[in-house]
Amino acid sequence: MPKFKFIDLFAGIGGFHIAMHDLGGECVFASEINKYAIKTYFDNFGISSSNDITKVPEQAIPKHDVLCAGFPCQAFSKAGKQNGFEDTRGTLFFDILRILKYHKPKYIILENVRNLVSHDKGLTWKVIHKNLVDLGYLIPHKPIIISPHQIGVPQLRDRVFIPGILKEFSNQKELKIVVPESKRNITQANNALNSSSNGEFAISNYEEYVLSAWDEFLQGLENKTIGFPIWANEFTKNDNISDLPSWKQVFILKNRKLYKDNQKHIDGWLKKHNYLKDFVRTHTKFEWQAGTSLKSVWDGIIQFRPSGIRVKRPTEFPALVAMVHIPIIGWEKRRITPREAANLQKFPQNFKINPNPQQAYKQFGNSVNVDVVKFIAKQLFSYG
Numbered sequence: 001m002p003k004f005k006f007i008d009l010f011a012g013i014g015g016f017h018i019a020m021h022d023l024g025g026e027c028v029f030a031s032e033i034n035k036y037a038i039k040t041y042f043d044n045f046g047i048s049s050s051n052d053i054t055k056v057p058e059q060a061i062p063k064h065d066v067l068c069a070g071f072p073c074q075a076f077s078k079a080g081k082q083n084g085f086e087d088t089r090g091t092l093f094f095d096i097l098r099i100l101k102y103h104k105p106k107y108i109i110l111e112n113v114r115n116l117v118s119h120d121k122g123l124t125w126k127v128i129h130k131n132l133v134d135l136g137y138l139i140p141h142k143p144i145i146i147s148p149h150q151i152g153v154p155q156l157r158d159r160v161f162i163p164g165i166l167k168e169f170s171n172q173k174e175l176k177i178v179v180p181e182s183k184r185n186i187t188q189a190n191n192a193l194n195s196s197s198n199g200e201f202a203i204s205n206y207e208e209y210v211l212s213a214w215d216e217f218l219q220g221l222e223n224k225t226i227g228f229p230i231w232a233n234e235f236t237k238n239d240n241i242s243d244l245p246s247w248k249q250v251f252i253l254k255n256r257k258l259y260k261d262n263q264k265h266i267d268g269w270l271k272k273h274n275y276l277k278d279f280v281r282t283h284t285k286f287e288w289q290a291g292t293s294l295k296s297v298w299d300g301i302i303q304f305r306p307s308g309i310r311v312k313r314p315t316e317f318p319a320l321v322a323m324v325h326i327p328i329i330g331w332e333k334r335r336i337t338p339r340e341a342a343n344l345q346k347f348p349q350n351f352k353i354n355p356n357p358q359q360a361y362k363q364f365g366n367s368v369n370v371d372v373v374k375f376i377a378k379q380l381f382s383y384g
Helices: 015-022 035-045 084-088 092-103 119-134 186-191 205-219 246-261 263-272 338-344 357-366 370-381
Strands: 004-009 025-030 066-069 107-113 144-146 159-166 285-289 301-305 308-312
Touching: 004 015, 004 092, 015 025, 015 066, 015 370, 025 035, 035 357, 066 092, 092 119, 107 370, 119 159, 144 370, 159 370, 205 263, 205 285, 205 308, 246 263, 338 357
Parallel strands: 004 025, 004 066, 066 107, 285 308
Antiparallel strands: 107 159, 144 159, 301 308
C-alpha cells in the first residue's frame, strides 16, 4: 500500500500507531484521555493525543485514509429498535460513526474485547455492523476473533477486530480475513524474555512458599492429569452439597475423589503446611493446566488469580491484563518485566516505557498487539 494518513482514536500508548507507521502510515490525529498514556504517546511519537473525542468536532479532524480505534465496549440503550445511527448516541461508538459519516475514510480497523460478540445478547454487534454497513462499508459478517499466538506471538489474548473498506473502493462482495490455527512452541515464549531483571521482579517469600507447597502436592499425586480446579478446602469434607449449583457440585465431588485416591499423601501435606491456615484463601485453589507435559510448578508460567493459582505450559503467556495477574516465569521465580510485556505486545526495542512498572503493565495490558494489527491491516489493504 502507498503512503497513507491515519487517525488513532482511543490511542492508549500507540499500538495502532506503530503498526500503521510500519506499513507506511502518517498519524494526523490521535485522541486519548488518560494522562499517563498521553505522556507515553508523546514521549514516543512527539504527537499530543490529549484530545477528548467526545468534545472534538468531526470537522476539526484532518482528512485521513484509515480510522483506527480500540474503542470501549458499551451497551446501546435502544439496541434492537433498529434506529440506526440514533441507537448509538451517548456511546463512544457514536463518535466513531460521526467521524466516519463526515470523512468517509477508505479503511477502518476497530478493536475490542472478545465479549463484544455476546455483549447485550448479541445486539451490540448487530447495531455496530448495521451502522457501518449503512455508511457504505464492506464489513465481515462476523467479528474477527484472533489471538497473538495464532500468528507466532507467544501470548494467549483473544480480541475482536472489525476491519472495513468503503464499498466504492472494492469490487468484492465479501470481506474475508484469514485467521490461522495456533502456532505454539517454547522457543517463541523464551524469545520474549530478557536475560536479566536485576531481581526487582522476584516473587515474594510468601509466594515462593505457597508455590513450593503446591509443587509438593503435585509431586505426590498418583495421577498428575487434573482436568478441574483443585479446591483444597474440600479435601476432608463430607457434608451435603445437594443445595449447591450443579457445576459446583461436580467440582466438589471431583476434589473429594482426588482426596480419597491420594489420602495418605494429602493428609501429610496438609499437616506439614498447617492445613493451609497461612495461605491467602484464594491460594488454597490451584489450577494445573499443563497435563503431563511438565514435571513441576516451577517449569510453567504461573499466575496468582482471584480464582486461584494457575500453572500453564511455557509455550505462550496468558493475556496481559492491566495491572493484575502479571505472569510469573516459574523457572526464574519472577514476574515478567515491563520490557517483556512490551515484547509480548510486539512493541519495538526503542519504545520508551513508562518508568513506573504498574503504569507500564497497565498500559501494555490495555494496548492492542502491534503484530496482530499489522496482520489484519495487510489483508484489509489488499482489498483496495
